[in-house]
Amino acid sequence: MVIALKPKSSPERRLWRFHGGIHIPDEKALSNGRAIERAPLAARLWVPLQQHIGAPGRPLIAVGDSVLKGQMIAEPTGFISAPVHAPTSGRVVAIEPHPVPHPSGLSAPCALIEPDGAETWAELPPPLADYPQLDPALIRERIRWAGVVGMGGASFPTSVKLTPGTDREIHTLIINGAECEPYITCDDRLMRERAAHILEGVRIMHHLLRVRTVLIGIEDNKPEAIAAMQLALAETDMGGYTEIVTIPTLYPSGGEKQLIRILTGKEVPTSGIPAQIGIVCQNVSTAAAVADAVLEGRPLIARVVTVTGHAIAEPRNLEVPVGTPIEHLIAQCGGYRETPRKLICGGPMMGFELRESTTPITKSTNCLLALAPAEAPDPEPALACIRCGRCAEVCPAKLLPQQLYWNARAKDLDRVQDYNLFDCIECGCCAQVCPSHIPLVQYYRYAKTEIWAREQEKRKSEQARARHAAKQARLERQEQEKQARLRKQKEALAAKPAAAADGDDAKKVLIEAARQRAAERKRSDAAGQD
Amino acid sequence: MLVAILAIAALAAFFGILLGYSAIRFRVEGDPIADQIDALLPQTQCGQCGHPGCRPYAEALAKGEEEINKCLPGGEALVLALADLLGREPVAMDIKEKIPSVAFIEPEDCIGCTRCIQACPVDAIIGAAKQLHAVINSECTGCELCVEPCPVACIQMRPIQEDIQRWRWPYPARQPVESDSAAPLRDAA
Numbered sequence: 241m242v243i244a245l246k247p248k249s250s251p252e253r254r255l256w257r258f259h260g261g262i263h264i265p266d267e268k269a270l271s272n273g274r275a276i277e278r279a280p281l282a283a284r285l286w287v288p289l290q291q292h293i294g295a296p297g298r299p300l301i302a303v304g305d306s307v308l309k310g311q312m313i314a315e316p317t318g319f320i321s322a323p324v325h326a327p328t329s330g331r332v333v334a335i336e337p338h339p340v341p342h343p344s345g346l347s348a349p350c351a352l353i354e355p356d357g358a359e360t361w362a363e364l365p366p367p368l369a370d371y372p373q374l375d376p377a378l379i380r381e382r383i384r385w386a387g388v389v390g391m392g393g394a395s396f397p398t399s400v401k402l403t404p405g406t407d408r409e410i411h412t413l414i415i416n417g418a419e420c421e422p423y424i425t426c427d428d429r430l431m432r433e434r435a436a437h438i439l440e441g442v443r444i445m446h447h448l449l450r451v452r453t454v455l456i457g458i459e460d461n462k463p464e465a466i467a468a469m470q471l472a473l474a475e476t477d478m479g480g481y482t483e484i485v486t487i488p489t490l491y492p493s494g495g496e497k498q499l500i501r502i503l504t505g506k507e508v509p510t511s512g513i514p515a516q517i518g519i520v521c522q523n524v525s526t527a528a529a530v531a532d533a534v535l536e537g538r539p540l541i542a543r544v545v546t547v548t549g550h551a552i553a554e555p556r557n558l559e560v561p562v563g564t565p566i567e568h569l570i571a572q573c574g575g576y577r578e579t580p581r582k583l584i585c586g587g588p589m590m591g592f593e594l595r596e597s598t599t600p601i602t603k604s605t606n607c608l609l610a611l612a613p614a615e616a617p618d619p620e621p622a623l624a625c626i627r628c629g630r631c632a633e634v635c636p637a638k639l640l641p642q643q644l645y646w647n648a649r650a651k652d653l654d655r656v657q658d659y660n661l662f663d664c665i666e667c668g669c670c671a672q673v674c675p676s677h678i679p680l681v682q683y684y685r686y687a688k689t690e691i692w693a694r695e696q697e698k699r700k701s702e703q704a705r706a707r708h709a710a711k712q713a714r715l716e717r718q719e720q721e722k723q724a725r726l727r728k729q730k731e732a733l734a735a736k737p738a739a740a741a742d743g744d745d746a747k748k749v750l751i752e753a754a755r756q757r758a759a760e761r762k763r764s765d766a767a768g769q770d
Numbered sequence: 771m772l773v774a775i776l777a778i779a780a781l782a783a784f785f786g787i788l789l790g791y792s793a794i795r796f797r798v799e800g801d802p803i804a805d806q807i808d809a810l811l812p813q814t815q816c817g818q819c820g821h822p823g824c825r826p827y828a829e830a831l832a833k834g835e836e837e838i839n840k841c842l843p844g845g846e847a848l849v850l851a852l853a854d855l856l857g858r859e860p861v862a863m864d865i866k867e868k869i870p871s872v873a874f875i876e877p878e879d880c881i882g883c884t885r886c887i888q889a890c891p892v893d894a895i896i897g898a899a900k901q902l903h904a905v906i907n908s909e910c911t912g913c914e915l916c917v918e919p920c921p922v923a924c925i926q927m928r929p930i931q932e933d934i935q936r937w938r939w940p941y942p943a944r945q946p947v948e949s950d951s952a953a954p955l956r957d958a959a
Contacts (some may be wrong), residue, residue: 344937622944651941682942689938701813704911707892708815708823 253485256505258498260634261490262669264422264589266461271548271555272425276433278559279572281357285327285563286350286600287313288340292389293396294320301351305332308362310539313351316384322397323387325539326362327561330355339599341585343592350600353563364537371534376448379534386533387540387603392416392494392523393586395604398530401520402448411518413451414503415442415527417458417465418487418494421587424607426544427524429557431458431465434528435472441527443478444534449520454482455503456524461489491589492667496521498636510663525606545601547573549610551580560601566608567597580610588616589668623676631670631680637663641670645680648687653694656687664688803856804832810851812843815891816913823891831856839863843912871927872910873917875903879924886916886925 290296297314301307307326314324330353337347371379384399404410415438419427431438446454458466469484476482487493487502497508499521506517514521525543532538541562548555553574560569566583570576584591585599586607594608601608631641640659647656664684671680808828819840821827830836831852838852839861846863853860875886875895882900887893894910897903917925930936 340934342934342937343939344932344934346932346934346937348934619944679942679944682939682944685939686941693936693938697812700911701811703909704813704815704892705808705824707894707909708813711891711893 253483254505255485255487256502258493258501258636259638260636260669261492261498262634262672263489264491264672266489267422267548268425268428268461270423270550271546271557272428274556276426276429276544276557276559279564279569281328281355281359281561282564282568283354284333284565285330285353285355285561286338286565286598287324287327287353287563288338288600288602289314289324289335289349289351291324291395291562291602291604292322292387293394294318294322294400297321297324299335299349299351301332301335303332303335306330307332307353308360310364310541311362312385312387312539316397320397320400322389322399323385323539324562325387325541326351326353327541327563328353328355329358329360329362339596341592341594341599341602341605345593345595350563367537368534371444372447379444379448382537383530383533386529386538388526388529388533389540389603390523391525391529391543391604391606393590393604393606395602398522398526401515401522402445404449404515404520408515409518410449410515410520411452412504412520413442413445413449413454414499414514414519414521415454415456415524416494416496416499416521417456417462417469417524418499419462420459420489420491420494421589421591421607422491423548423609424546424587425548426546426557426606428462428465430528430544431462431524432468435465435468436475437531438469438524438527439472439476439478439482440535441529441531442482443476444530445520445522445527446478446481451520452481454478456482456484457487457493457499457503458484459489459493460486491669492636492665495636495665495667497665510660540603543601543603543605545569545605546607547610548607549580549584550612550615551576551578551610553577562603563600565598565600566594569601569608570597570610576610578612581613581616582609582611584609584611589672590666619679620677622678625676625678628675630673630675634669634673636667636669637665639664641680644687645678645683648683651687651690653687653691657691661687661691801829801832804829806855807831807852810844810848810855811841812848812911814843814911814913816843816911816915818842818913837861842868868912869929871912871929872907873905873912873914873925874928875905876924876926877902877904879922881922883921885919885921889915889919891915 289299295316295318298317299314301313307313307330309326309329311326312323313326316323332351333354334352335349336352338350338352339345340348340350365382365385368374368379368382380399380403383402384397388398389395390398417427417431419425442454442456456469458469466484466486473479473482473484485503492498493502496514500506500508500514500519504519506519508514509516529540532540542559543562544557544559546557547569552570553576556573558569558572583594585594585605586592588609588611591607591609625642625645627642629642635641643659644656644661644664647659661684666681666685668681671678674680808825811824811828813824815823817823819827821830827836827841831838838856838858839849841848849860849863852858880902882897882902884897884899886903887895887897891913892909892911894906895903895916896906912927914927917927
């Protein structure tokens with residue numbers, strides 16, 4: 241037990257560097273000074289019925305139903321799927337398409353819930369405080385029931401990530417507290433205020449994955465969060481396998497592959513996942529949600545969102561129920577100080593613009609950013625690429641952004657994949673440093689979705705080909721069966737003549753007999769009358 | 771002289787036998803080029819190319835009897851892919867490309883005649899005689915072959931609604947101002 245008690249300090253751990261990366265003003269001071277506040281309920285909540293990557297959920301409610309807080313309103317339909325729960329008690333007023341946070345600005349099915357203000361909880365499953373003694377499958381089932389998804393942005397169902405295949409051993413769990421994007425401070429505040437709770441979640445995940453090491457990576461621009469986490473860790477018995485690692489601030493060190501590289505020196509294979517090299521990566525907010533689910537039996541129905549930007553009067557972090565419209569959050573932060581140029585969901589580098597102020601927040605919305613005109617000047621006109629190569633110098637995925645750009649621009653979708661387009665994490669470093677202001681990431685995103693669409697079309701045409709072939713085969717078979725039937729009938733007819741002749745004779749005899757009987761009767765009748 | 775003639779004759783005979791043998795031994799079943807073309811075609815089986823289905827068009831193309839711009843659903847992308855595969859010059863599409871759509875049967879008007887079911891090349895319409903027919907949206911290729919046979923004209927083609935799963939990022943609107951090779955540098959002064 242000596243090892244378990246030995247304090248681990250970060251300086252002795254070797255850190256690695258990922259390729260490239262950039263330093264950008266972090267603007268975190270705008271919102272990280274105030275404690276997380278619970279926002280009052282909005283008058284109406286638009287709860288998207290799918291808030292995860294994977295198979296869409298099946299709705300369990302109908303218009304007019306009363307729902308209780310924490311009641312499941314959409315159930316998962318596959319292994320990679322997650323349920324959605326009612327964020328508060330109230331009445332379901334409508335189930336209809338409503339704008340959701342997505343770069344397209346399109347609508348998706350949402351449940352419109354009018355809260356009754358009572359916040360009556362549904363019956364919740366019992367806390368599993370004795371989880372170390374329980375079957376891991378039971379704990380995973382609980383996390384799945386709670387609808388926990390990756391809260392760093394990808395919204396991949398957490399229970400799936402915590403179910404490693406039997407073929408590979410997971411040796412390291414990495415907890416992502418890097419929060420490298422400018423402006424965002426929700427993970428920072430969460431680590432400062434609820435460090436013990438996060439560590440409870442980490443302990444559960446450690447128990448499920450049976451890993452040897454847990455590394456919690458936090459950028460060094462968050463000294464308070466690091467101190468709070470270290471303090472909380474010292475109070476637990478997790479010190480033997482857990483280490484809080486301070487990493488240098490460099491965008492995008494919070495990218496999954498980049499953080500793995502910094503902490504372990506290992507590279508995730510191209511188009512592979514970290515589990516292939518024995519690593520699982522989870523966000524700090526996800527860890528807290530896992531602790532909620534297992535230790536308190538509470539589903540994931542609320543999250544901390546950073547509302548920030550120079551256009552917001554009082555930027556801060558709010559804990560809000562999922563489904564709260566963004567206009568409500570902005571009103572809670574004192575409204576706008578000036579008319580924002582852009583309203584962004586996520587950070588300034590990887591986020592996307594929101595168009596509707598009634599768009600709800602989801603499980604994976606970490607930041608709402610209202611940029612003042614001074615922060616988001618109009619993009620300068622794009623000039624020709626001068627092949628300076630600065631994009632390649634900063635690319636954290638070691639790609640060749642120039643080559644990707646040429647090929648994506650020429651719509652050469654095969655060639656662009658030869659340059660490993662799908663290893664691009666869309667971090668935006670290349671576009672940030674481009675002296676010609678070329679919107680590089682837009683080209684990559686265009687090429688990626690175009691390739692996916694092409695593959696989908698190919699699959700569809702493959703299916704159509706199979707169905708057409710099946711129809712042809714069926715028609716042919718039916719034709720053959722018809723021919724066979726006709727042939728059989730003909731043969732039967734040909735074989736019959738003799739029998740048929742006999743039959744005719746028999747019939748004649750019968751008819752003759754009947755006639756004779758009738759004549760007999762007539763005669764006897766006549767005789768009787770006489 | 772005689773030696774030379776004999777040698778050439780012997781060589782000719784040897785290679786002739788070798789070629790003849792390999793033609794039998796390594797015979798390829800089917801038409802690999804037609805297969806490759808068929809894999810590129812969109813498989814709507816619509817017949818708008820003038821052939822009864824995609825496979826016959828692929829075979830005609832493989833024989834070099836047909837133009838490469840006849841496939842309407844495939845559009846320009848297919849013309850380019852075919853030009854690439856067959857080493858032919860790309861030809862412009864003669865008609866404008868269609869927006870992707872699926873058939874819709876008006877339930878009020880359908881009389882259950884089953885004619886559309888027989889016309890559908892991919893069995894994407896379900897129903898029976900004197901029963902309401904319906905289109906399986908996920909299987910419909912939008913070939914429009916069912917529209918013509920309907921005696922009460924109750925089938926219409928409806929454009930596929932854009933949803934989040936199908937949405938694609940647009941091609942960047944902000945293009946570099948000049949051609950890349952000869953971009954003038956901005957005046958430093």
